[in-house]
Amino acid sequence: MDIMQKLEQAGIIPVVVLDRTEDAVPTAKALLKGGIGVMEITFRTAAARDAIREVAKNVPEMIVGAGTVLNVAQCEAASQAGAQFIVSPGLDIPLTESCIREGLAVIPGCVTPSEIMAILALGLKTVKFFPASVYGGLDAMKALSGPFPGLKFIPTGGVNAGNLREYIAAPFISAAGGSWMCKKRILPPENSIRSLRFQKRQSGSSGRSVNEISYSRRNHAPFKNARPRTPVSDAFSGSHFRWR
Numbered sequence: 001m002d003i004m005q006k007l008e009q010a011g012i013i014p015v016v017v018l019d020r021t022e023d024a025v026p027t028a029k030a031l032l033k034g035g036i037g038v039m040e041i042t043f044r045t046a047a048a049r050d051a052i053r054e055v056a057k058n059v060p061e062m063i064v065g066a067g068t069v070l071n072v073a074q075c076e077a078a079s080q081a082g083a084q085f086i087v088s089p090g091l092d093i094p095l096t097e098s099c100i101r102e103g104l105a106v107i108p109g110c111v112t113p114s115e116i117m118a119i120l121a122l123g124l125k126t127v128k129f130f131p132a133s134v135y136g137g138l139d140a141m142k143a144l145s146g147p148f149p150g151l152k153f154i155p156t157g158g159v160n161a162g163n164l165r166e167y168i169a170a171p172f173i174s175a176a177g178g179s180w181m182c183k184k185r186i187l188p189p190e191n192s193i194r195s196l197r198f199q200k201r202q203s204g205s206s207g208r209s210v211n212e213i214s215y216s217r218r219n220h221a222p223f224k225n226a227r228p229r230t231p232v233s234d235a236f237s238g239s240h241f242r243w244r
């Protein structure tokens with residue numbers, strides 16, 4: 001199974017912003033305890049590269065990637081630190097081509113048909129859709145799925161515990177990402193157990209735990225009594241989305 005398949009299996013990708021390198025390993029361990037085996041550490045802070053290195057070295061069971069990668073130099077730094085995937089908020093062709101050349105999984109940000117056509121021409125099939133809530137959310141991705149069947153989206157920006165189920169149930173969604181699972185205020189050193197409880201409470205507010213979501217995705221059955229990846233009305237009360 002390649003990295004893109006593993007991300008799809010996980011179904012959710014925490015976007016983690018770390019100010020201090022020493023928080024990286026405890027955060028990775030807390031996420032693992034919470035049933036999340038993927039983390040995207042963003043290059044929004046100077047600690048990103050070293051944080052990725054620490055997780056790659058000390059928590060090998062965690063799939064660690066780099067987020068907010070804006071150029072080839074950051075991409076190389078992330079790759080050398082041990083990042084297994086690269087996420088960018090937009091489409092930068094040199095960055096994307098460099099990842100493809102190196103055999104590194106890359107998820108460029110694309111929200112328009114032209115951007116999507118550019119990545120399809122490069123042979124990619126998964127894009128980040130950011131900021132999802134601003135660019136039309138599920139309605140927009142569903143519309144884009146018409147001309148681009150087989151394309152998978154990873155929405156971030158406005159995804160949260162309240163709308164996660166709706167996102168990950170759509171067949172054109174590979175995984176949903178966001179920072180809601182790993183807010184700075186719950187990061188270690190406060191302690192990892194508190195972090196875990198917080199995550200469970202957050203995900204519990206949408207009716208299912210993070211563990212259950214991951215488990216369901218692994219088994220291709222997003223919800224109890226639902227056909228694989230097919231939301232049904234009782235699981236989606238209040239939802240106007242139907243993928244039948």
Ligand code: 3PG
Nearest residue numbers: 015156157158178179180
């Ligand atoms: C990202 O970098 O993908 C987004 O900033 C995450 O968005 P969120 O903070 O709304 O989850």
